[in-house]
Amino acid sequence: xxxxxxxxxxxxxxxxxxxxxxxxxxxxxxxxxxxxxxxxxxxxxxxxxxxxxxxxxxxxxxxxxxxxxxxxxxxxxxxxxxxxxxxxxxxxxxxxxxxxxxxxxxxxxxxxxxxxxxxxxxxxxxxxxxxxxxxxxxxxxxxxxxxxxxxxxxxxxxxxxxxxxxxxxxxxxxxxxxxxxxxxxxxxxxxxxxxxxxxxxxxxxxxxxxxxxxxxxxxxxxxxxxxxxxxxxxxxxxxxxxxxxxxxxxxxxxxxxxxxxxxxxxxxxxxxxxxxxxxxxxxxxxxxxxxxxxxxxxxxxxxxxxxxxxxxxxxxxxxxxxxxxxxxxxxxxxxxxxxxxxxxxxxxxxxxxxxxxxxxxxxxxxxxxxxxxxxxxxxxxxxxxxxxxxxxxxxxxxxxxxxxxxxxxxxxxx
Amino acid sequence: xxxxxxxxxxxxxxxxxxxxxxxxxxxxxxxxxxxxxxxxxxxxxxxxxxxxxxxxxxxxxxxxxxxxxxxxxxxxxxxxxxxxxxxxxxxxxxxxxxxxxxxxxxxxxxxxxxxxxxxxxxxxxxxxxxxxxxxxxxxxxxxxxxxxxxxxxxxxxxxxxxxxxxxxxxxxxxxxxxxxxxxxxxxxxxxxxxxxxxxxxxxxxxxxxxxxxxxxxxxxxxxxxxxxxxxxxxxxxxxxxxxxxxxxxxxxxxxxxxxxxxxxxxxxxxxxxxxxxxxxxxxxxxxxxxxxxxxxxxxxxxxxxxxxxxxxxxxxxxxxxxxxxxxxxxxxxxxxxxxxxxxxxxxxxxxxxxxxxxxxxxxxxxxxxxxxxxxxxxxxxxxxxxxxxxxxxxxxxxxxxxxxxxxxxxxxxx
Numbered sequence: 001x002x003x004x005x006x007x008x009x010x011x012x013x014x015x016x017x018x019x020x021x022x023x024x025x026x027x028x029x030x031x032x033x034x035x036x037x038x039x040x041x042x043x044x045x046x047x048x049x050x051x052x053x054x055x056x057x058x059x060x061x062x063x064x065x066x067x068x069x070x071x072x073x074x075x076x077x078x079x080x081x082x083x084x085x086x087x088x089x090x091x092x093x094x095x096x097x098x099x100x101x102x103x104x105x106x107x108x109x110x111x112x113x114x115x116x117x118x119x120x121x122x123x124x125x126x127x128x129x130x131x132x133x134x135x136x137x138x139x140x141x142x143x144x145x146x147x148x149x150x151x152x153x154x155x156x157x158x159x160x161x162x163x164x165x166x167x168x169x170x171x172x173x174x175x176x177x178x179x180x181x182x183x184x185x186x187x188x189x190x191x192x193x194x195x196x197x198x199x200x201x202x203x204x205x206x207x208x209x210x211x212x213x214x215x216x217x218x219x220x221x222x223x224x225x226x227x228x229x230x231x232x233x234x235x236x237x238x239x240x241x242x243x244x245x246x247x248x249x250x251x252x253x254x255x256x257x258x259x260x261x262x263x264x265x266x267x268x269x270x271x272x273x274x275x276x277x278x279x280x281x282x283x284x285x286x287x288x289x290x291x292x293x294x295x296x297x298x299x300x301x302x303x304x305x306x307x308x309x310x311x312x313x314x315x316x317x318x319x320x321x322x323x324x325x326x327x328x329x330x331x332x333x334x335x336x337x338x339x340x341x342x343x344x345x346x347x348x349x350x351x352x353x354x355x356x357x358x359x360x361x362x363x364x365x366x367x368x369x370x371x372x373x374x375x376x377x378x379x380x381x382x383x384x385x386x387x388x389x390x391x392x393x394x395x396x397x398x399x400x401x402x403x404x405x406x407x408x409x410x411x412x413x414x
Numbered sequence: 415x416x417x418x419x420x421x422x423x424x425x426x427x428x429x430x431x432x433x434x435x436x437x438x439x440x441x442x443x444x445x446x447x448x449x450x451x452x453x454x455x456x457x458x459x460x461x462x463x464x465x466x467x468x469x470x471x472x473x474x475x476x477x478x479x480x481x482x483x484x485x486x487x488x489x490x491x492x493x494x495x496x497x498x499x500x501x502x503x504x505x506x507x508x509x510x511x512x513x514x515x516x517x518x519x520x521x522x523x524x525x526x527x528x529x530x531x532x533x534x535x536x537x538x539x540x541x542x543x544x545x546x547x548x549x550x551x552x553x554x555x556x557x558x559x560x561x562x563x564x565x566x567x568x569x570x571x572x573x574x575x576x577x578x579x580x581x582x583x584x585x586x587x588x589x590x591x592x593x594x595x596x597x598x599x600x601x602x603x604x605x606x607x608x609x610x611x612x613x614x615x616x617x618x619x620x621x622x623x624x625x626x627x628x629x630x631x632x633x634x635x636x637x638x639x640x641x642x643x644x645x646x647x648x649x650x651x652x653x654x655x656x657x658x659x660x661x662x663x664x665x666x667x668x669x670x671x672x673x674x675x676x677x678x679x680x681x682x683x684x685x686x687x688x689x690x691x692x693x694x695x696x697x698x699x700x701x702x703x704x705x706x707x708x709x710x711x712x713x714x715x716x717x718x719x720x721x722x723x724x725x726x727x728x729x730x731x732x733x734x735x736x737x738x739x740x741x742x743x744x745x746x747x748x749x750x751x752x753x754x755x756x757x758x759x760x761x762x763x764x765x766x767x768x769x770x771x772x773x774x775x776x777x778x779x780x781x782x783x784x785x786x787x788x789x790x791x792x793x794x795x796x797x798x799x800x801x802x803x804x805x806x807x808x809x810x811x812x813x814x815x816x817x818x819x820x821x822x823x824x825x826x827x828x
Contacts, residue, residue, distance in 0.1 A: 014451045016441025017594065017635055018626060023456075027430025037428045039463060040456040042437075049453060056470075074617055180431065203488060212432060221431055276697075276718075282704025283690075283697030286718040290696025293772055293807055295720070302718035303728065304690075304700040310715035310758050314728065344724050358707055393707055 001176040004035035005061040009068035011044040031178040050081040058142035068152030070135040083122035090120040183220040216399040260288040266412040267298035275344035276302040277336035279353040315339030330382035337373035415590040418449035419475040423482035425458040445592040464495040472556035482566030484549040497536035630813040674702040680826040681712035689758035690716040691750035693767040729753030744796035751787035
């Protein structure tokens with residue numbers, strides 16, 4: 001495979017004041033088209049580090065994608081640095097200038113004069129057209145490396161990468177391809193999943209298999225290399241099939257598919273509907289379910305009964321059960337689920353009540369104790385979950401929400 | 415200020431399969447203790463790139479923080495690379511070995527033999543104790559740079575940084591300090607806020623002021639440098655006061671304070687309570703409110719009425735209004751807010767109903783049309799919001815939720 005470097009420009013990035021989302025996206029896309037990212041360097045808006053970084057990349061990389069530093073202000077130095085490393089002057093590009101003027105005209109404004117610097121190009125370089133912003137990109141060869149400089153705005157960068165960079169690099173990649181896939185799992189920990197995958201995870205294998213723990217879910221990554229896309233795909237599919245065979249119902253989805261997407265697809269396929277009754281999760285389960293477009297087909301709604309009176313008034317929880325067992329109890333979790341199912345007229349209902357912390361815990365009911373309930377036409381069940389009392393509030397809430405969704409998923413799978 | 419480099423090690427990082435959260439955290443903490451991060455380099459689990467990167471850092475940086483590559487497996491190469499650059503051998507450190515054994519014993523296990531490699535240190539280096547994991551860190555000088563190698567696990571890295579790295583680097587920083595603060599704003603766009611800040615944003619000023627657009631909110635960053643912490647703090651506070659004077663009620667919070675935190679603090683201070691009635695936001699407003707610990711003091715609950723029957727049954731929306739105006743209408747938004755306020759017994763209620771897309775839009779009611787409602791003892795009002803039909807579902811939902819929360823914030827501010 002070809003060797004690519006990614007260079008991100010911006011003092012807000014080196015100082016940790018903004019998070020660079022471009023690099024992760026670029027690294028994945030580069031791998032898919034046969035360029036393995038071997039270095040990612042973030043440099044501030046200063047000329048010297050930028051020149052220094054470009055010199056190294058020119059000597060060591062086959063392809064370089066730079067993002068950022070193409071704006072119209074004094075701290076936008078990518079054009080100057082490229083010209084310096086190439087040992088040439090900057091000169092205005094008439095076509096780019098016309099495109100920048102047209103960009104402003106479409107928005108009903110005259111081009112501010114300072115934007116004219118964005119049409120400067122190192123002599124011998126080509127402009128990469130930007131159809132959705134004012135900064136054109138730059139394409140030039142520096143020693144070994146083919147360098148593409150793109151704007152830092154993610155939307156513009158991605159459009160330009162897909163339209164002009166990817167086709168050019170795909171042609172250069174000598175047919176080598178790296179394809180990746182992630183199987184999303186829930187129900188066991190990372191080491192148990194590692195155990196099940198066994199020899200698939202041996203180092204140096206192709207495809208390469210690795211695991212990553214998220215909050216309550218485990219990602220199984222499969223990277224397959226091949227001389228052509230078809231070969232890599234065949235390897236990927238073979239390993240995916242074997243991993244799925246070993247992991248069974250632990251796998252709920254692939255790549256960006258969420259647990260809520262998976263539950264939604266099952267509900268939709270069965271023609272059934274769902275409601276939720278949420279206390280400690282505060283609407284998170286409903287939010288996760290409605291992240292999925294089209295969820296109105298199976299999601300009836302949620303009652304977020306944070307206060308006890310709301311549990312009684314809106315979900316019909318028995319005040320005696322609240323007095324006797326407390327709001328965080330299996331009895332109340334069950335009554336909440338039954339109430340939501342009845343009031344919202346759904347086939348299934350999930351509930352969650354617990355102590356998300358950091359305050360509110362006692363010796364008998366510590367922070368991290370959560371009860372989830374699942375009601376359907378046949379009855380209701382509650383389950384106790386215990387997370388460490390030092391787990392962050394967000395982690396407790398998300399793990400509880402995911403565990404509740406998984407309880408329903410396993411029920412729907414039969 | 416001293417010049418620091420951050421080096422992150424891991425093929426999963428260079429390939430974009432995991433997101434590096436350590437670097438952002440390290441860059442911020444380094445700035446606070448007088449070390450300005452000038453380069454962040456991510457290298458794969460291979461010896462050559464790692465040695466190459468460490469050599470450059472040794473020549474150019476005052477301080478280097480490496481994270482990752484200290485595990486017990488063959489692809490953990492940080493120790494080997496450090497020894498190579500220092501030109502020394504690796505030798506076992508008896509104290510580290512004893513600590514690793516003790517770590518496993520505390521978990522009721524014998525140390526696997528392969529973990530013994532984690533006690534190897536380049537000759538002349540010091541071990542940095544890891545109290546919550548098996549990988550000790552490494553401290554050594556390479557030419558100009560003081561190098562700290564820490565594990566990649568965020569929790570362990572942060573503990574070790576605070577306990578051993580920060581005190582050592584603070585002593586080295588010759589008193590120079592960079593302090594940062596963010597003012598979180600809502601209600602106007604980035605260019606309007608830039609206009610209001612005017613000369614505060616001039617380039618090269620100290621403090622330096624910049625803006626970043628998030629989804630519906632704008633962050634105003636202030637970076638103040640000073641010879642001592644007290645000097646930097648005084649500069650920061652003066653500029654913060656001036657920025658707040660110019661921005662007025664646009665500012666809702668500072669640093670990590672969210673809009674839901676700010677609304678919660680106001681509700682709490684007034685001794686009043688809130689409920690929500692959510693359709694297109696699907697529980698997101700409730701989720702945002704209950705992200706704040708202690709929100710049970712003022713948040714009564716939410717009714718997520720995704721289906722029309724739920725709007726009628728749980729919120730008392732008039733079926734005739736649904737037929738006549740449709741679910742996405744100011745009339746229904748108002749009735750939803752009134753219903754949630756009454757049913758949940760709250761002082762205030764917010765509602766949201768709209769078309770989050772990508773499907774479900776019509777010419778009259780396109781994707782991105784949302785109505786929000788606010789009810790209190792005096793009555794109810796609805797407001798129409800229009801987002802571009804090509805805005806992503808998540809953006810429409812989050813902007814609508816934030817606009818609803820801001821409507822209440824401005825009401826509470828009077």
